[in-house]
Amino acid sequence: MRSVRMAAALMVLDAGLAGMVWAQEQAPREAQPCFACHGERGQGTTQGPMLAGLSTQYIEAQIDHFISGQRSNPLMTPMAQAYTDLQLRRPVATYFASQGKLPELHVRGQLQAGSAAERLYYQGDITRGIPACYSCHGPSAVGGGPFPRLAGQQADYVSAQLLAWQKGERKGDPGNMMAAIAKRLSAEDIQALGRYLAAIQ
Amino acid sequence: MRSNRIWPMILLWCALPNLAQAVYPDMQEEIATQPKAADEHYFTPRDLSRIPSGAFGDKVRKGYELFVNTQQLKGRYVGNTLNCTNCHLDAGTKAYAAPMWAAYLAYPAFRKKDNRVNNFAERIQGCFNYSMNGKAPALDSPELVAMSAYSYWLLMGGLLDMFGMQDKPVPELDDKHLQLGGNDESFVLPGPLAGRVKMAGREHMPGRAFATLARPPEDASPSRGQQVYSQYCAVCHGDQGQGREMADVPVLPALWGAQSYNWGAGMHRVNTAATFIFENMPLGKGVQLSVQEAWDVAAFINSRERPQDPRFNGDLSSTAKAFHGADQGYYGKTVDGKALGSQAFPSGIQP
Known part of the structure; x- marks a missing residue:
C-alpha cells in the first residue's frame, strides 16, 4: 500500500518536473516582439544585449526605467512603452530570467586575480574607493534581485552602460550606487571589465 | 613625506x-x-x-x-x-x-x-x-x-x-x-x-575601528529608522534584513534574524552600527546619510530579533543586566511591545 502511494507520488512529482521544463522551453506569446533584437532565448544579438539569466525583478525594473526616461534608447523606449501593463510584462521577464545556464561559480578569495579586471571584480581598488564588483553582482557575476547578471553579457554593451552611468545618461540604479562607482573607473577599466565579464561562461 | x-x-x-x-x-x-x-x-x-x-x-x-x-x-x-x-x-x-x-x-x-x-x-x-x-x-x-x-x-x-x-x-x-x-x-x-x-x-593608529560620529539632534528612533531602511538599505539587505544570496552563495549580509550577528556582537550596539553606517553605507557611497538618519536606521536594525547572546543564563533581565548594562543596545528592552532577546533565534551553530 505504502509503495503504491510512493509510486503515485513519484509519478506526480515526475509530471510536475516535466511540466516545469516544458514551461521554460516554451516562450510566451508576449515575448515574441523581443526576439528580433534579444534572440529567442534571450541570448542577445548584434542589435540587443543578452537577457537570459537576468532576474525577473531587474528586467521589469529596466522596462520601467525606459518608460520613465531614466534609460533611453531609440529602439527600446517605444518597445518598453508597449509593456506598461504588468500582465504583459511579467511573463516576458519570467521567461528570459529562466533562460541561460549558470557559469562555473567562483566565490571571493578563490581566484588569484589573473587580470586587472578580475582584480577589480573580486577585490575592488581601495585607493580609488571602488568596492569589489562581487559585493553586489556575486560569484562569477551571476547577479540576483536588483543586481544584473553580467556573466556572458556582451562586452560592448557592458562598456557602453558603464560609460552611460559615468555621463549620467543612465539612471535608476538602487541608491545611485552604480553611477557613483562608474565615475571612479578609468576608460581602460571599462573596456577591460566589458571583455572580462563577457568571457565568463 | x-x-x-x-x-x-x-x-x-x-x-x-x-x-x-x-x-x-x-x-x-x-x-x-x-x-x-x-x-x-x-x-x-x-x-x-x-x-x-x-x-x-x-x-x-x-x-x-x-x-x-x-x-x-x-x-x-x-x-x-x-x-x-x-x-x-x-x-x-x-x-x-x-x-x-x-x-x-x-x-x-x-x-x-x-x-x-x-x-x-x-x-x-x-x-x-x-x-x-x-x-x-x-x-x-x-x-x-x-x-x-x-x-x-x-x-x-x-x-x-x-x-x-x-x-x-x-x-x-x-x-x-x-x-x-x-x-x-x-x-x-x-x-x-x-x-x-x-x-x-x-x-x-588612525583609521582604527570606526570614525567618531556626532550624537543625533534627536534621540535615535527605530520607527524613523524604518523609513530610512526602506529607502536606502532594503534594496541590498532585503525587506526582512535577510540579506541576499546569489546562486545559493550569501553575497549581501543579513542584518537581523537567524542568519545575522548575535546579541553579544559589538555591532548590536546602536552607536557602533551608526558610526559604521554613516561612514561606509551604502557601499561605495559612504557619508551620504545625515547623522540623524544613521542613528535612526542603526536603531531600527538593532531593535529587531537576532540570535541569542551566547552568555544568556536563562533569564533575560539578569543577562541584560550582567552583560548589557552599560551599552547602547536594545537587548532586554521593550520595542513594539516585545522585550528584545525574549524571542531570540538560537545562539551558535545549528545542526
Whole structure:
C-alpha cells in the first residue's frame, strides 16, 4: 500500500518536473516582439544585449526605467512603452530570467586575480574607493534581485552602460550606487571589465 | 613625506585619555571611535599579488581567503551567513571600517572584564563567537594563525611601503608571535623601520575601528529608522534584513534574524552600527546619510530579533543586566511591545 502511494507520488512529482521544463522551453506569446533584437532565448544579438539569466525583478525594473526616461534608447523606449501593463510584462521577464545556464561559480578569495579586471571584480581598488564588483553582482557575476547578471553579457554593451552611468545618461540604479562607482573607473577599466565579464561562461 | 603627517597624529592620540579601556562588561569590548585623519588613504596595504611564496605567504593567503569567504567554515566555526569582510570592508583594509592593519597593533590589550590581557587571536575568537554566531577555532589552529598572519602582513607591508621600502619583504613571524599581536613588548619593527615609527600610542593608529560620529539632534528612533531602511538599505539587505544570496552563495549580509550577528556582537550596539553606517553605507557611497538618519536606521536594525547572546543564563533581565548594562543596545528592552532577546533565534551553530 505504502509503495503504491510512493509510486503515485513519484509519478506526480515526475509530471510536475516535466511540466516545469516544458514551461521554460516554451516562450510566451508576449515575448515574441523581443526576439528580433534579444534572440529567442534571450541570448542577445548584434542589435540587443543578452537577457537570459537576468532576474525577473531587474528586467521589469529596466522596462520601467525606459518608460520613465531614466534609460533611453531609440529602439527600446517605444518597445518598453508597449509593456506598461504588468500582465504583459511579467511573463516576458519570467521567461528570459529562466533562460541561460549558470557559469562555473567562483566565490571571493578563490581566484588569484589573473587580470586587472578580475582584480577589480573580486577585490575592488581601495585607493580609488571602488568596492569589489562581487559585493553586489556575486560569484562569477551571476547577479540576483536588483543586481544584473553580467556573466556572458556582451562586452560592448557592458562598456557602453558603464560609460552611460559615468555621463549620467543612465539612471535608476538602487541608491545611485552604480553611477557613483562608474565615475571612479578609468576608460581602460571599462573596456577591460566589458571583455572580462563577457568571457565568463 | 607622508610619514611626517601620520605619526604626529598617533602621538596626539597617545596623549589623550585612553577611552578604549572604559569598563564595558562585554566580550566585544567597545573601542573608542576617533576623529577622521585628514588623509584617510595615508596607509595602503600591499596588493595581494605581493604576498610571498613559501610557508609564511601561504598562511597570509589562507587568511585572506578565510576573511572574504568565511562561509567555508559554516557549520564548523560559523553559524550564520556572514563573512568577515561584510563589516571589515575591502577585505579588512578600509580605514574606519575596522581595518585589520590597525587592529593588529592594538592587541594584546588588557580587558577589564576578566582582568587579563587578550591577544590578537583571542580577539578574533570573539568575532567567531558573537559576530559569526559560531564557535571559535582554537588558538594555534590553522585558521587563527592564518587570519593573524594576514592582518600582520597588511600592517607590515603597508608600513614598509609608506617608508619607501617597497622592495623589502615583510619579515616572517612564528605562529605564536603572529597570534600575539603588535601591541606586545616583544613586537619589534624590522631594522630600517625601527627608528622611524613611533611605537607609543600604536593602538590608536588612525583609521582604527570606526570614525567618531556626532550624537543625533534627536534621540535615535527605530520607527524613523524604518523609513530610512526602506529607502536606502532594503534594496541590498532585503525587506526582512535577510540579506541576499546569489546562486545559493550569501553575497549581501543579513542584518537581523537567524542568519545575522548575535546579541553579544559589538555591532548590536546602536552607536557602533551608526558610526559604521554613516561612514561606509551604502557601499561605495559612504557619508551620504545625515547623522540623524544613521542613528535612526542603526536603531531600527538593532531593535529587531537576532540570535541569542551566547552568555544568556536563562533569564533575560539578569543577562541584560550582567552583560548589557552599560551599552547602547536594545537587548532586554521593550520595542513594539516585545522585550528584545525574549524571542531570540538560537545562539551558535545549528545542526
